[in-house]
Amino acid sequence: MKHFYKAMIGLDLTEMDDILIKKTIVYLEFLGIDKCYFVHVAKNLAVPDEILRKHPELLAPGDESIEALIKTKLEEYDFPKSMEIEVSADEGTHPLDTFLRKARIKDVDIIIMGRKETIEGSGSLAKGIAKKAPCSVLLLQEKRPPGLPKKIMIPSDFSDHTDLIFTFGERISEELNAELIPVHLYEVPHGYSKTGKSYEEFAEIMKENAQQDYDRFIQKFGHKNVDCRFILNNGEGQGKALLSEAQEIGADMILLGSRGRTKSAAILLGSVAEKLIAVNNVLPMLIFKKKGETMGFFEALLKI
Incomplete structure (x- = not known):
């Protein structure tokens, strides 16, 4: 079953490109991609000196040299010749805006x-794209071996908009024969002591309430009643708590969704998702967004 048709792959001319190209090849068939746009965006398209030393033949203008370099890498890693590809190098004062604009145009x-773990780079562009992209985003980590997921963690708050991401999660878990593991992060509210309950007692109350919310959610939308894990946030930070849980259960992908309450909210992630993206550079993440619902807001955003 096809999920996506056109993919844009962001490259930065570091060794992360080699990793990302090899991993993208693994995902092509599963994602249902027909066309790939390989894009490099920078404030200045001058070819770095270290690359010129290795490739003195790159004497053409910056954009042509970079495009030639990317095409060489695709050939080197046997990128499927049956796949329609387009390679471009773009210059922009604000790379994030330039990249997102191109995603909309295409x-x-x-x-x-890619998300880096040891390779130099801030990862700010990838995080910005994950937050603001008008379409789904797949973040593939540097150190993780190439491969499709077999255990997918799906953080959830059981609100109505979570229905979309659960439906998508069930589809891909069936196709991949992968285990789908819902996870809910709950907290003990401030002021619990005024109730006369201990922290532990009130934590149990919050967990029972979360279980009831999950049961109602499953019944309302007709989802499969798989076991949900309830995680008490002990103050280490929501993103870190979810990442720790993903590693503890052996998840090899985290599936997230946008807030989706309105057209304006659908394009942006919730605060918990943003925190998880900020701390996670070890596990692949698929951020699913219903593209049609985000375009109106995105078009307005580009005019700001």
Whole structure:
């Protein structure tokens, strides 16, 4: 079953490109991609000196040299010749805005970016794209071996808009024969002591309430009643708590969704998702967004 048709892959001319190209190849068939746009965006398209030393033949203008370099890498890693590809190098004062604008123009369904663990780089572009992209985003980590997921963690708050991401999660878990594990992060509210209950007692009350919310959610939308894990946030931070849980259960992908309450909110992630993206550079993440619901707000955003 096809999920996405057109993908945009962001490259930065570091060794992360080699990793990302190899991992993207693994995902092509599963994602249902027909066309790939390989894009490099920078404030200045001058070819770095270290690359010129290795490739003195790159004497053409910066954009042509970079495009030639990317095409060489695709050939080196046997990128499927049956796949329609387009390679471009773009210059922009604000790389994030330039990249997102190109994603809109090309009407892509998914953006694929790398997340670095040891390779130099801030990762700010990937995080910005994950937050603001008008389509789904797949973040593939540097150190993780290439491969499709077999255990997918899906953080959830059981609100109505979570229905979309659960439906998508069930589809891909069936196709991949992968285990789907819902996870809910709950907290003990401030002021619990005024109730006369201990911290532990009130934590149990919050957990029972979360279980009831999950049961109602499953019944309302007709989802499969798989076991949900309830995680008490002990103050280490919501993102870190979810990442720790993902590692503890052996998840090899985290599936997230946008807030989706309105057209304006659908394009942006919730605060918990943003925190998880900020701390996670070890596990692949697929951020699913219903593209059609975000375009109106995105078009307005570009005019600001």
